[in-house]
């Protein structure tokens with residue numbers, strides 16, 4: 001017989017911290033940590049546990065004895081259900097405080113690093129409507145909130161266009177207004193949803209893998225250009241044209257209207273053909289006089305204003321004098337490479353997405369940059385001794401890997417070629433700290449600058465400057 005899970009209740013728990021994965025932290029009477037989801041540091045609550053492990057509990061607050069002074073009213077009506085902006089109920093200055101603390105904790109506890117004074121986190125001027133890219137999912141299985149169930153309005157549990165409910169792969173919360181991307185993002189999403197419902201265009205059913213409509217991506221740029229990409233599951237040209245023509249006619253400001261037909265198990269578009277239905281297949285973003293062409297599969301930092309702040313930090317850390325060979329690992333569309341090119345002798349960018357590298361090359365050409373070269377390949381394979389032989393040993397290396405951090409072969413190769421300076425940018429200070437520990441015999445951490453790219457969430461970008469401890473000759 002299966003043992004029944006025993007849930008425990010702890011009374012009068014003070015919430016004392018916030019950090020990893022956006023959870024807040026309290027303590028059980030036996031001293032064990034309780035990770036909480038619906039509280040703010042400073043709240044005093046009764047907790048019901050949902051999970052018990054040797055060293056910690058997970059739980060939810062079931063009763064609030066007193067509310068924290070750090071609380072603010074969330075802007076978004078979907079807060080608490082959507083799961084997208086978990087810290088919306090915490091004042092922004094407190095969000096920044098906990099992000100800074102998280103970066104420092106990770107560098108100390110995971111990286112076991114000797115650290116200089118960490119510079120105060122640079123907050124984002126825009127705390128809402130700061131994202132330039134959003135992706136919404138269609139589902140014929142709509143998640144109904146308690147408020148919706150209780151309301152007198154007649155609401156269907158069918159078609160929704162929005163975000164996955166945390167922990168439920170098939171349920172989608174129908175989003176009325178998202179506070180992360182500026183209009184016309186909300187208008188485009190709502191019009192697409194309503195037109196599809198009114199014209200009986202079917203929403204995806206992930207359980208049975210059927211339905212016409214799968215995802216909607218909206219990208220906006222500071223140039224005013226807008227990209228919309230509709231991903232279809234079923235290949236029905238008549239219905240596809242019906243929807244796309246309607247979007248095109250209703251929103252003439254869309255400069256790039258694209259679609260993908262993807263009938264495979266997952267909805268990633270990286271291995272799919274992107275077709276242009278109207279306008280161009282790309283939009284342009286601008287930064288410090290540089291123009292960046294962005295196509296559907298290319299990475300671009302999602303908070304454009306803070307991307308500029310971040311790049312300036314990286315450029316300051318690199319302190320180039322015009323003589324250096326600079327490598328830009330995980331270059332995306334070559335934005336950082338081009339941003340520092342005028343201060344370097346030559347820049348070499350590497351990236352795994354071929355379309356992004358095609359954009360990087362076109363961008364460099366259009367920007368009149370002649371001292372940058374770009375290569376496509378998986379970093380752990382392409383960034384090897386032959387590559388260094390062919391392209392030269394870098395004086396300065398900038399690296400900006402995805403959340404998983406760098407593959408150990410990449411770290412090994414950096415240690416092998418030992419550039420004088422490494423600027424390590426990361427959106428995950430835990431994996432960054434892990435990688436830095438592998439490098440600490442050869443490098444000292446001399447500067448640390450957290451930058452907030454993602455207000456209302458626990459995510460934080462962090463830039464670290466590593467300086468080689470010994471000269472190469474001394475090493476040999």
Ligand SMILES: C[S@@+](CC[C@H](N)C(=O)[O-])C[C@H]1O[C@@H](n2cnc3c(N)ncnc32)[C@H](O)[C@@H]1O
Nearest residue numbers: 299301330331332351352353378379400401402
């Ligand atoms: C955090 S983004 C940074 C992009 C760029 N530095 C920028 O600021 O726009 C990480 C980039 O690494 C690329 N990438 C992910 N895994 C990779 C791998 N194994 N090899 C090479 N590039 C990879 C992604 O496609 C993405 O463009």
